[in-house]
Amino acid sequence: MSTPNGISKKLGHEYVTDDEDQITYKLIQEFQAQVTRMYKDKKMLRQVHTKMHGCVKATFAIEKNLPKELKVGVFAVEKDYHAWVRFSNGNTAPQKDKKKDIRGVAIKLLGVPGEKLLEDELHEETQDFLLMSTETFFSKSVKELSRLLGSMTSTNFLKSKLFILNPTLWPIIGRAVKSKVKCKNPLSIPYWSTQPYQFGSPDKAVKYHLRPSPSNITVVENTTDYNYLRYNLAQTLHDNVAKFDFFVQFQTDADAMPIEDPTVAWTSQNIKVATLTIYPQVFDSNDRIEFGDNLSFNPWHSLPEHRPLGSFNRVRRRVYEVMSKFRHDKNKLPNAEPKDSPDFLNDILPVNSKVTLDQQVPSKHxxxxxxxxxxxxxxxxxxxxxxxxxxxxxxxxxxxxxxxxxxxxxxxxxxxxxxxxxxxxxxxxxxxxxxxxxxxxxxxxxxxxxxxxxxxxxxxxxxxxxxxxxxxxxxxxxxxxxxxxxxxxxxxxxxxxxxxxxxxxxxxxxxxxxxxxxxx
Incomplete structure (x- = not known):
């Protein structure tokens, strides 16, 4: 199969459209106007993945004895990276946790040497991975997404509330609705990058997948509170370890697994390359909540070997960078990447060492x-x-x-x-x-x-x-x-x-x- 220009598609290759810069500029203007209205006289929060459930400490351990072809970038050496992990809901306006939503997890590795992709953060020692609770993204193109967001963020009351009546938007609205899930605990569901990334050489692309270990113990206090996901996360991490397997999924067919259309699920094998371990800890203090809200995550906080690919990632580069600076300037806060330290894990709690299961309070009849x-x-x-x-x-x-x-x-x-x-x-x-x-x-x-x-x-x-x-x-x-x-x-x-x-x-x-x- 070939592109509209008659050029055969290539593995790992991007196909840039002429209007991406215009769309990026438009999105930035709309997002800035939206958050300015929402947070006029109070602290400005993120435009997406606004509601945080917790920002927790973890390690990201690279698998031992990886084949040579997988020893790329952060996976090149057998190392346990310290990491910050932020769990969140995707909706712009914070809402009850019981409502269906796209849930997100953002991982920031610390102590990652090497020059990074963003010029202003060339020597920062962090690497970000951003994933969400849906395997595919709901929009085929940034132009399609821009049309939807243009309606949703409009200052025109009727346009912002009645956009669902526009039949040209029904396909993307339908996919967006299907992407939303219910969740009892952020530690109990899988996550995907939805977007592709380079893996070393320009002809290799992967998507990322994060899957909870079947041996994890998760606690569910209730599923009715406005913030029950935070409570359930805190109850679980009081004395339990939570582990996730981190996979890469290679693009093996440039046509069947497109770079530029994230609504298409890739069908190749998932290969485990790392283990994310979240330790027992206290993360629900006001200081930690403020720290997590002030952190910035961007797929371009990255080594060149893991360069983000595709139109959505290209637009994210500028939008995320500008919106993060806009938010931090409004809040009069520095916008700096966190540093690694030898005592990073000093405040973790003891693990529950019991080998028997407690009797459970019944939930039926x-x-x-x-x-x-x-x-x-x-x-x-x-x-x-x-x-x-x-x-x-x-x-x-x-x-x-x-x-x-x-x-x-x-x-x-x-x-x-x-x-x-x-x-x-x-x-x-x-x-x-x-x-x-x-x-x-x-x-x-x-x-x-x-x-x-x-x-x-x-x-x-x-x-x-x-x-x-x-x-x-x-x-x-x-x-x-x-x-x-x-x-x-x-x-x-x-x-x-x-x-x-x-x-x-x-x-x-x-x-x-x-x-x-x-x-x-």
């Missing part, structure tokens, strides 16, 4: 309710207070028809490890037994309740409580989820009334009391 409160203290302080056997009766007090706790007796252990249990007595003399089924100190713990002495023994055999501790604006959110199993349909009806009307108030009042005591 249940009735549950939740309560939460934000406390002005750190997670360690909040955890130690709420989990204390001695202090339980001081904050879990009578609310409505539900009596408070008057006595707690340890039956086994110190209420600190899985299997520890205690006898709880309420003010109406009713008793029950609670047993820890999951413990992640300072992050979350869960327990099951059995041996009810009151009327609840007729409705349920077992209930579950799960206490979650999340960081919100350098404070701690306590979130209490209480779950009932039910014996029959009548029990289900009763509990579905009791839980929201009475138990929720009991839990909430208890947390409010705990907050008052913690902040006193």
């Amino acid at each position: 249940i009735i549950f309710t939740t309560a939460e409160v934000i406390v002005n203290c750190d997670k360690k302080t909040a955890y130690e207070f709420v989990s204390s056997v001695e202090k339980l009766s001081s904050w879990l007090l009578k609310t409505g028809p539900i009596y408070g706790i008057i006595k707690v007796t340890r039956l086994h252990g110190n209420w600190a490890e899985v299997g520890d249990n205690r006898l709880v007595e309420r003010g109406d003399s009713a008793t029950l037994v609670e047993e820890l089924i999951s413990v992640h100190r300072y992050s979350n713990y869960a327990y099951q309740t059995t041996k009810f002495s009151d009327v609840f023994k007729h409705f349920t055999n077992k209930t579950y409580g799960h206490m979650w501790f999340d960081t919100v604006d350098d404070q701690t959110r306590l979130r209490w989820v209480y779950t009932f199993t039910y014996k029959n349909i009548l029990a289900r009806i009763f509990l579905s009334i009791f839980a929201p009307l009475f138990l929720k108030k009991y839990l909430q009042n208890g947390l409010n009391n705990a907050k008052a005591l913690l902040e006193d």
Whole structure:
């Protein structure tokens, strides 16, 4: 097959159109106008991949004994690079995490020697890889994308809201909608570069692919919060390692695997060249969030051996560079690449060394309710207070028809490890037994309740409580989820009334009391 000019396509070869500079200039003008309107009197954020879930520390380990043809650029030596990894949603306007979106991951390797492609950053020692949660991009060409974005960013209200009625835009809108995915945890989904890159010599091109290891443990606290992806990421990285395999996929057919049309999936083999390892760590402090928001990622932060290819990457070079400078100037912040350091990983946390799986709180055939409160203290302080056997009766007090706790007796252990249990007595003399089924100190713990002495023994055999501790604006959110199993349909009806009307108030009042005591 040949190009419209009758020239046979070549592997790794780009086909530049005459209007790319005009399109690039137009996009820059539209993007600058858009973010200026959006962030007129506040800190300016990115134009795309605006909402960050976390910026985390990692290593990027090059595979040992790679064949000679794969020893290119950063893959040329067996080395463990330090890296910053930023997880994000793609939408320009931050939105609820439960909405479908294109999820992104940006990897910045540190300590990469050699001259880079951008003249202003010629001697910076970083290398960026940008990937997203869709194998193909939704636009065939930058001209097609420009037409869509021109409508979406228009100051004309009708044009910006009713662009979906334009039939000429339906193909790209349809592909864009199909590209969006739901996600429970950023660590649980694969990512692709969608765009091609040179691999050493000009006749070799690859796409990148990042796939989570099947052995990863991911924690899902919930999928309802506005920022649940950040909470789930933080809960997972409290004491777990997350690993991803990094692959390259070679262009083996210049026609079937085009450079200039990223809507076409390549069909060649994925070859593993590196492992991305994200360690247990605290990343949800205000300082780290600000650091991640201020970082710049650009596929042209790159060695020449990994030169970005294709029209979208060519446009990205100028757009990303200009928009990053525009954002940093508006925020009066320096625009500098981070440096590597020997102590980069000094603040990582210990790995969860347990070899058994905790019992899980059921998610089907249940009735549950939740309560939460934000406390002005750190997670360690909040955890130690709420989990204390001695202090339980001081904050879990009578609310409505539900009596408070008057006595707690340890039956086994110190209420600190899985299997520890205690006898709880309420003010109406009713008793029950609670047993820890999951413990992640300072992050979350869960327990099951059995041996009810009151009327609840007729409705349920077992209930579950799960206490979650999340960081919100350098404070701690306590979130209490209480779950009932039910014996029959009548029990289900009763509990579905009791839980929201009475138990929720009991839990909430208890947390409010705990907050008052913690902040006193």
